Amino acid sequence: MSARSIRRSASLALLPCARVAGAAAVFLLDGCSNGKAAEQQQQMQMQRMAVAVSVVKARRVPFPYTIESNGVVMPVQSAAVLPQVDGIVKDVTFEEGQQVTKGQALFRIDPRPYQAALDQAQAALARDRATADQAQKDSARYELLLAGNVVTPQETEQRRAAAASANAIVRVDSAALATAKFNLDNTTVRAPISGRTGSLLVRQGNLVRGLGGGPLVVINQVRPILVRFAVSGKELPLIARYGGKGGLPVSATPTTATGVPPKTGDSAMAGGGDPPAGAGSARPRPGGGRDRWGRGRRLRREPRNSDVHR
Numbered sequence: 001m002s003a004r005s006i007r008r009s010a011s012l013a014l015l016p017c018a019r020v021a022g023a024a025a026v027f028l029l030d031g032c033s034n035g036k037a038a039e040q041q042q043q044m045q046m047q048r049m050a051v052a053v054s055v056v057k058a059r060r061v062p063f064p065y066t067i068e069s070n071g072v073v074m075p076v077q078s079a080a081v082l083p084q085v086d087g088i089v090k091d092v093t094f095e096e097g098q099q100v101t102k103g104q105a106l107f108r109i110d111p112r113p114y115q116a117a118l119d120q121a122q123a124a125l126a127r128d129r130a131t132a133d134q135a136q137k138d139s140a141r142y143e144l145l146l147a148g149n150v151v152t153p154q155e156t157e158q159r160r161a162a163a164a165s166a167n168a169i170v171r172v173d174s175a176a177l178a179t180a181k182f183n184l185d186n187t188t189v190r191a192p193i194s195g196r197t198g199s200l201l202v203r204q205g206n207l208v209r210g211l212g213g214g215p216l217v218v219i220n221q222v223r224p225i226l227v228r229f230a231v232s233g234k235e236l237p238l239i240a241r242y243g244g245k246g247g248l249p250v251s252a253t254p255t256t257a258t259g260v261p262p263k264t265g266d267s268a269m270a271g272g273g274d275p276p277a278g279a280g281s282a283r284p285r286p287g288g289g290r291d292r293w294g295r296g297r298r299l300r301r302e303p304r305n306s307d308v309h310r
Contacts (some may be wrong), residue, residue, distance in 0.1 A: 079219045121173065
């Protein structure tokens, strides 16, 4: 037998042994993996704790029902400040956009013509009051003379008429004096309401007219503010039903603001509008966050009803 034949026989004899050894290794690996999985599963079951479960009877409870809508900030009221006298604006005591209070001085008009008119009215009143006093004395003296048949009744009646006329002139002078004081006081233009001023429409040195002139500035009251928003007509029955129990809580969030929305008060809902949509309005109580809101700003309004059963 040649050397090549001997090597081929040896290699063929080794192949069955290799197959048997490989099968044994596979059996050993499968047995080890199954054992480890069983141990892990047993450990997980031991570590797992029992969960307490409670059962309650189903019942109806209040559930918050939120309606979201877009709104627009509006002032509670606006006042156009108009002068009541003519004259040159001597001073402007505020700045555009400033918060002012009711009665605060805003403009001062040249008071010199009105001070002169006041002085003239005071002088006329003093003169006519002295004349009236003298006429009253003359009338009383003629009454005594008439009792002694010294003067005629016609002369006494004339003195009575002169005294009455003098007293009437005094009353006219008193009214003229009050008008002069009123005009002098109106040379200082004051804020009729508290609020935030708009654009300044006149400047120092401008001539203003008391009758037929334009406004000097517009003041918008923004404390508290008023937000108007529209809701769908299908929500109006719920709003009318639950809002009639003292109002609905409303929160307003500026569209560009982040964080917690400012606190607001109860809403004052007002129905109306077209059939498919109603109208609502809310007026927050004085609180924080109002200075961030301006007239015409768009907001998201959320009337919430915590009494609606769902």
